[in-house]
Amino acid sequence: MAGVATTRRPRSLLKSAWDSKVLLLMCLPAVAFFVVFAYAPMPGAWIAFTNFNYRDGIFGSPFVGLRNFEFLIKSGQLWLLTRNTILYNVAFIVLGNILQIALAIMLNEIRLRYFKKISQTVMFLPYFISVVLIGVIAFNLFNYDTGAINSLIVATGGDPVKIYSTAGLWPFIIVAVQMWQSTGYGSIVYFAAIMGIDKTLFEAAAIDGASAWQRIRYVILPSLKPTFIILLLFSMGGIMHGNFGLFWNLVGNNAQLFATTDIIETAVYRMVMTQNNFTTSTAVGLYQSIFGFALVMTANWIVRRMNKDYALF
Amino acid sequence: MHSSETTAPGVVDVVTVVEGKKRRAKRNKQAKPRAVKLGASDYALRGISYVFVSLFAVFCLLPFVMIVSASFSAESEILRHGFGLFPRGFTMTAYEYIFKSPRQILGSYAVTVTMTVLGTAIGLFVISMTGFALYRKDFRFRNQISFFIYFTTLFSAGLAPTFIWVGSTLGLRGSYLAVFLQLLMTPWLIILMKNFMRTVPYEVIESGKVDGAGDFRIFAQLALPMMKPALATVGLFLAMGYWNEWYLSSLYLGSQVEFRPLQYHLYNIINTANALRNSVAGDNVTITNLPSNTLKMASAVVATAPVLLMYPFVQKYFVSGITVGAVKG
Numbered sequence: 154m155a156g157v158a159t160t161r162r163p164r165s166l167l168k169s170a171w172d173s174k175v176l177l178l179m180c181l182p183a184v185a186f187f188v189v190f191a192y193a194p195m196p197g198a199w200i201a202f203t204n205f206n207y208r209d210g211i212f213g214s215p216f217v218g219l220r221n222f223e224f225l226i227k228s229g230q231l232w233l234l235t236r237n238t239i240l241y242n243v244a245f246i247v248l249g250n251i252l253q254i255a256l257a258i259m260l261n262e263i264r265l266r267y268f269k270k271i272s273q274t275v276m277f278l279p280y281f282i283s284v285v286l287i288g289v290i291a292f293n294l295f296n297y298d299t300g301a302i303n304s305l306i307v308a309t310g311g312d313p314v315k316i317y318s319t320a321g322l323w324p325f326i327i328v329a330v331q332m333w334q335s336t337g338y339g340s341i342v343y344f345a346a347i348m349g350i351d352k353t354l355f356e357a358a359a360i361d362g363a364s365a366w367q368r369i370r371y372v373i374l375p376s377l378k379p380t381f382i383i384l385l386l387f388s389m390g391g392i393m394h395g396n397f398g399l400f401w402n403l404v405g406n407n408a409q410l411f412a413t414t415d416i417i418e419t420a421v422y423r424m425v426m427t428q429n430n431f432t433t434s435t436a437v438g439l440y441q442s443i444f445g446f447a448l449v450m451t452a453n454w455i456v457r458r459m460n461k462d463y464a465l466f
Numbered sequence: 467m468h469s470s471e472t473t474a475p476g477v478v479d480v481v482t483v484v485e486g487k488k489r490r491a492k493r494n495k496q497a498k499p500r501a502v503k504l505g506a507s508d509y510a511l512r513g514i515s516y517v518f519v520s521l522f523a524v525f526c527l528l529p530f531v532m533i534v535s536a537s538f539s540a541e542s543e544i545l546r547h548g549f550g551l552f553p554r555g556f557t558m559t560a561y562e563y564i565f566k567s568p569r570q571i572l573g574s575y576a577v578t579v580t581m582t583v584l585g586t587a588i589g590l591f592v593i594s595m596t597g598f599a600l601y602r603k604d605f606r607f608r609n610q611i612s613f614f615i616y617f618t619t620l621f622s623a624g625l626a627p628t629f630i631w632v633g634s635t636l637g638l639r640g641s642y643l644a645v646f647l648q649l650l651m652t653p654w655l656i657i658l659m660k661n662f663m664r665t666v667p668y669e670v671i672e673s674g675k676v677d678g679a680g681d682f683r684i685f686a687q688l689a690l691p692m693m694k695p696a697l698a699t700v701g702l703f704l705a706m707g708y709w710n711e712w713y714l715s716s717l718y719l720g721s722q723v724e725f726r727p728l729q730y731h732l733y734n735i736i737n738t739a740n741a742l743r744n745s746v747a748g749d750n751v752t753i754t755n756l757p758s759n760t761l762k763m764a765s766a767v768v769a770t771a772p773v774l775l776m777y778p779f780v781q782k783y784f785v786s787g788i789t790v791g792a793v794k795g
Contacts, residue, residue, distance in 0.1 A: 169606040175681035176599040180611050183596040183651060190632070190648055191618040197627025211630070256522065259515035268516075272523040274781055279526055281777055281784060282770060283710035285733045289766040290529040292736060293536060293549050299759050301532060304548025337526060341788050359503070365511035398713060405737065421625045426717070431626045438624025446621050466616070 198442075200435040221436040230420070234437065235393075235444075238416040242392045244328050245335075250384065252336045254377060257343035258369060276337025287330060288402030295326070320413045327403060327414065331396070346380045347373060386456050386465065390449035393441050397422065417441050530774075537561070537764035541757030549759075560757055560764035571768060573725030581646050581727065582708040589650045589704045590697055596651075597659030597696075598685045602671065612660075619653045633718055640722035645714040649707050655700050661790050662696030663689070699783040699790070709773055732769045736762055 170177060196211070201221055203214040225231040256276075263269040294301050295316040303313040316322055350372065358368050397418035404414045406423065417437060424434035449465070457464040532549060540555030547554060564571055596615075600608050623631070638644035666689055674684035690697075715730035726734065734741035742758055742765075777784075 173606050176602060176605045179595040179599045182592045183656065184611065186651055187615055187618055191622065194623035194628040194631035197631055198623055200627060259519050262512045262515035263519060272519050274778065275523040276526050277781065277784065283729045285712050285729045286766055286770055288736055289533060293532055299544050299548045301549040304550065338788065341785055345789050364505060365507035425626050425629055434626040435624055438626060442621050442624060449620055
């Protein structure tokens, strides 16, 4: 932009729009898509401040100020949803990155090419399949009558566990399933970063008599730091957003588990689909959007101050 | 000033990855790695690596094996012993039930295949056009349009307002269009495409301009043929989105359509007893003791088998999705 301006006279907006009309037209379908499906519904967030009913419409329904939010705060639901959403994400981020780095380091040690290829193919597979199939897997493993876990417990002489009504088990189950699904695929980025390390560094370390552990500690891990920071920032920005498909297909509408499994997305979906409650769900959604937006901005601002190159924008 | 040019929003620099690869290849050609004596700790690490990688690979594969085994098991054996690793009382009964009245499953297949093929084709066309325009440094509005698209990942209207807007105001409730249209593109796929474009040398575009080709012609005849890996990767993610779709169907289609998209059909079979009966019995609802456990597993196999068969062939593009895009979608 600036490069053009210094060499030529500043052109009017209309003139430059006319000059790039073909490129503008090429963007038009995508722009129209986001106008219709992302921007147009935004004014509808006004519902959060009304007592919405279909007959009066979004802007005709009675205005109630912040009452919907008051209700959410007083009932403790907003706190529960925020806590669950953030805690799950923190667990996913911390454990996920540790496992991904560990897996990438171990994959780098594998010398048999076919062994590496086949094991990687298998490990990416869970990320490829539909989340509905994960619900099938959960049914296969956890159901009370025929689940594989309970049949194993019974076969070894124990009493079957009512997994679908024991809320305390589910944080472990959900984190384990998330790790099962994403560790293999997530390790690709770290693996690529390790492959990019200058081989002479490893040779130098070996000549200096570094042990395998020292090689990891002083060569590999420092080289992974930039990748780690970028991925961490991406996930920090999304910390208010849960993986709806995973939670819904594992837990669904099972109220006995909500205390430990309900996240913002599942609560909003349930309010809309089963309770026809548009006001509270819009209020929760708006809270999530604004809070999430502020988090991305803050994270980006911090990273920008640390190192401009890593910033998102 | 130039930061907006070099770093697209939300993206790990693809150029460094690609250049890193090239440099590595060059280095490996030039100098053979000197044989370095391995110590005891190196052998230990290597041994541990083989063990853990094997274990994790098995762990990833196990659930699939269990589903397939269960689908070939006898219902009575499952009720007595529960699901296990191997088929008990091998039988094809569950599959016979599904294909005795295949109307439902074939209808679902038809819906999903149609949506996947059309959606991938149309989506690819629109995304590649947009990616091309946003990659053009001489495009006056590239930063504004990039931000306009990227902003939707930062802030969204939320489920309820979108649901009312698309379902009631646009009147798409009960229409396949509600699902089809909303899956056509994502900001992430457009950014991915734009990132991929950087592997097309800019001189190609300039030579086209010098020869007097219009922007669309440069795109269709010069850039597009060089973008095959990009098209394959973005196309794969689009196709996955359509094939795996169940969420929008649950919101906008519900029980208003006769044939649900495949994964939503499976979702209903797993979660509601009636869906299972209707899907295999059709009008003949006299069947009382359906082998429900094995039927669920067989339905899962039928709904997943095609993508599993394709997977080894498309895996390469699946991997480049994360190395080039590197945004957690």
